[in-house]
Amino acid sequence: MPATARSTDTRRVILDVAQRVMAHKGYSAVGINEVLAEAGVPKGSFYHYFNSKDAFGEALLQSYFDEYVSDMDRVLAQPDKSAAERLMAYWQQWRETQSVDECQGKCLAVKLGAEVADLSETMRLAMKEGTSAIVDRIERTITSGLTDGSIAIDGDARGVAQVLYGMWLGASVMAKIQRSPAPLDTTMAVTRRLLHL
Structure with missing residues (x-):
């Protein structure tokens, strides 16, 4: 194996x-x-x-968000489903991911968000870029739902996308605190209401 491939593999192992x-x-x-x-x-x-x-932390977050949005794109790109069905599938996957191991979840945005924002400007910017990419995808799916008629909202798509993402982040933190998926279930119900589903 060439030295560059070994170096890339080792770097990937460290990040994983x-x-x-x-x-x-x-x-x-x-x-x-x-x-x-x-x-x-x-x-x-x-x-x-x-x-x-800091460079390690930045690389960790960039790698995490690259994988996260790639998976998100897969969920949101199901051509046989309406935009509302695709978006709700994304939230359902979020709920399942954050409900594991007594609601300890696997989301680095939930786990590290507040912590690293105060530790490192480069890590804060990587977090900002990653979370903005997520909100962009939610916004696009909402816009698609407005077009296909599967979603209705009060307000603009960007604002609703930001509110939904923030609400789900907060619910994930509360699920960790309470060691219960109840906050996620409440957020799922409110999400349906905000999207008029």
């Missing part, structure tokens, strides 16, 4: 392990040594793959 560990513990609670040990990568090689811990 970090995402899994930090989804449970948070960013500050996880040291680089813990990630490298679990990834089976020598401690001294971290700076070969990342210039700093």
Whole structure:
């Protein structure tokens, strides 16, 4: 295997392990040594793959959001469903993902959002870019639903998309606090009302 492929693979392993560990513990609670040990990568090689811990955090978030929006695109692109059905399938998948392991979820935006926004400007900007990409997709699907007649809203599509995303983030945090999917279920019901479904 060429050295560049090995380097890319090792970098990917580090990011995958970090995402899994930090989804449970948070960013500050996880040291680089813990990630490298679990990834089976020598401690001294971290700076070969990342210039700093901030650069590592930024790469982690970019990688996470790239995967997230790719999966979101798959859910929202089902041609045999109305825009309303596609959007509700996305929210249902969110509910299922955030209800696992006693509502500890797997969403880094939920787990790390407030924490990293105060730690690092580069990580805050990566978080902002990633969450904006999600809101963009929600907005496009709402607009598509207005066109196909499966969705009706009060207000503009961008504003409703932002409210929905914020509401689901908040519900995910509350589900973690309460160790119950009830906030997610309430948010699902309110989502239906906002979209007039």
